[in-house]
Amino acid sequence: MTPDTTNVLALGYEILPVLTQRRSPRAYTAQPVPTDLLHLLFTAASSSAxxxxxxxxxxxxxxxxxxxxAFQKILASMGGFNQVWAKDAPVLGVSVAKxxxxxxxxxxxxARHDVGQASAALAxxxxxxxxxxxxxxxxxxxxIRSSFGIPADYEPVAVFTLGYPGDPAALPEALREKEVAPRVRKPLSEILFEGGWPQPKDERYDQAPV
Ligand SMILES: Cc1cc2nc3c(=O)[nH]c(=O)nc-3n(C[C@H](O)[C@H](O)[C@H](O)COP(=O)(O)O)c2cc1C
Known part of the structure; x- marks a missing residue:
């Protein structure tokens, strides 16, 4: 196993390295993903709460x-802006929620929350x-529903590529730029509210100390 060292996420705390190495590439090598490995990956997905x-x-x-x-059916379901790069991934997938x-x-x-959790474990x-x-x-x-005959009780949630990340240089220029653009995350103060939901008074300039 060679870790993907392209565009690793840099954050303010030392989180698990694999979380910083997970990313959403558009460039893949042609290396196939063997069935055994697929089974391992989806076993990881199934470990979720x-x-x-x-x-x-x-x-x-x-x-x-x-x-x-099946690869072609999934590819055909995508918007052209995704097809243009996803067509070169060795594996395509669909997550579906019961x-x-x-x-x-x-x-x-x-259901969709839990499918998201499973897909995070997969990633x-x-x-x-x-x-x-x-x-x-x-x-x-x-x-997806019509090409795979998915029953009404189930809903396709997301599609995804899966494979070994490739050289960003192989991508068309606009996509290459996205592939190597700095990865940013919201500051903790925007997503974590310790003690309660922020109230409008916190944003009132007339009450700010002068
Ligand atoms: C539910 C979901 C839908 C997304 N849809 C698309 C998409 O249609 N096309 C695309 O290029 N990227 C898509 N992305 C990828 C996001 O743009 C990407 O995860 C985000 O920019 C953060 O980058 P990172 O995953 O490399 O950290 C999607 C991601 C998620 C989780």
Missing amino acids: SCFGEQPWRYIVGSQAATPE LTFSHDGNPNAW IQAAALGLQIHQMAGFSPDA
Whole structure:
């Protein structure tokens, strides 16, 4: 396993290195991802927590090497701006949420949340093994639903590429720039509110000390 050292995230605290190495590349090598490794990655996804232990995540994968028809269906569901680079990844995937609880048939309002958690585990396990995924909202869920015959109770959530990251130099210029642009994160003060939700008075200049 060779860690991906391209555009590692630099943050204010020393978090797990694999979290800083996970990224969403657009350049991939043609190296296939063997079935055993795919099974390992989706086992990592399945390790996630879920509401009522429902495990509402489902995944479809299509690889250029082993399942090219599925690969083409997933590719065809994407917007052109994603197709242009995703076509060169060795594996494409779709995450799907089961929208109802199995124990009582009621709607599962946390299904997409839990699919996101599973996909995060997938992404981190992939990065730990020198692979990367790039998740995408730019696709047609209806196209996935009809081309794979997905039942009404299930919803395609996101599509993604999976593979070994390649040389950004191989990308068209605009995408190459994005691939190596500094990765930024909101400051902690914007996402963490210790003690309570920030109140409007905190933003009133007329009450600020002079
Ligand atoms: C749900 C979701 C949808 C996304 N949709 C797209 C997309 O359609 N096209 C794309 O190029 N990137 C897409 N991204 C990738 C994000 O732009 C990327 O994760 C973000 O810029 C942070 O970069 P990083 O993952 O390398 O840290 C998506 C990511 C997520 C999680």
